[in-house]
Amino acid sequence: MPDRSWWRLQALILTSLLLLLLTIATPAWLRLDGMPPSWPVLWLLPWAVVEGPIAGALAAVLVGLGFDSFYGQGISSIPVLVLLALWWGQFRDARRPLERSTTLGLQALLGSLLLSASFALQLHWRGGSVALAWQVSLAQALLTALLAPVVCSVQVLLWRRLTPDDGR
């Protein structure tokens, strides 16, 4: 019988693939004002919260590479995702673990806003601009925050169950 590490690796691969699939093609009914939720944030938040800052930062680099390969064009999501993972990873050893729906939603909201801000900043540096930057950022952040309690809570439970060091 495969151990937890094996199952965790399987879950990691499957959820990463699902993340990339959703990044390529978010269904229209899962969009707000044309904007999809921030899938990297929804995936990274529970992973970093359970696994800690180092594993979180490593995952952030991988997720960022995948995300940038679809979007990119000189703009990277990696720096902000790594910073978010390091921040969220701090909650692993916190006295009160980050698992309440509202807290997860709030964290996802902030993460999505920061990611959008980094895109806007990078675009600005490159001489481009997005006419409705505030509108698209808020729409994405709101949608991400609304989905986070459901999506992130399930993942937090999943990663906790599959973590070998269950006593954390």
Added chain:
Amino acid sequence: MAMGRRLSRLLDRSLLLSTGPWLVLLLFFLVVRVSKGAPLADLYAQLSRPFWPGSAQSEWLKESQHLEDQQRIATLEGRLARLEQDQQLRNQAGDWITAPVISRRIEGWWQQLELGAGRVQGIKTGAVVTGPGGVLGRISSVTPSTSRVQLLTDPSSRVGVELQGGKGHGLLFGEGSSRPLVKFLNNDVTVQPGDVVVTSRASSVFPANLIIGVVQSVNTQAGPAPQGLVQLSAPADQIDWVRVR
């Protein structure tokens, strides 16, 4: 008898001698009138030749004519070179390749389409993508079986455009919304809502005169030159098949 005497008086020699010069003068003026003064003008030219202006002005005129000719030759050579380049681009590009849209990301930060045809089908990076109605964008990357289109609405998209009829030239800036912004290069451009925007003849990226869209609104107060929002004639959110070349 009396009649004969009157006639001899009319043909009197002295009378003829006195009226003759007047008749010659009358004849001369008649000739001048009929010829519209040509003999006089010629005579004036011959007489005034020593007083004509020096050769300097004449040289200036010849030089300016020469410069004008050179300018015309340069313009025509430029136009010919562009036509040859355009023809070369068309020859290189070959036939249009039809490809399905398999994914579209036309939200704020990125404006991209994913096509279900790639290198195997002959699509190359930089190829022009058009849909029913007009230009959609350019191929930004290619895999063996897919290719990614950077839409004209992408924030990093910059395309040289002009108003149909050569009324004004400008740059089309993607702004992440469905209506890109055209910034004209000249201040004296006469642009109106409804004017058709096409790819520029000066563009080395796109073939000339491909329809992009229609000017929807104009901001004449924008500095240093007018700006306008363009309604694209090929809406990316509704197109399922595109043509690539």
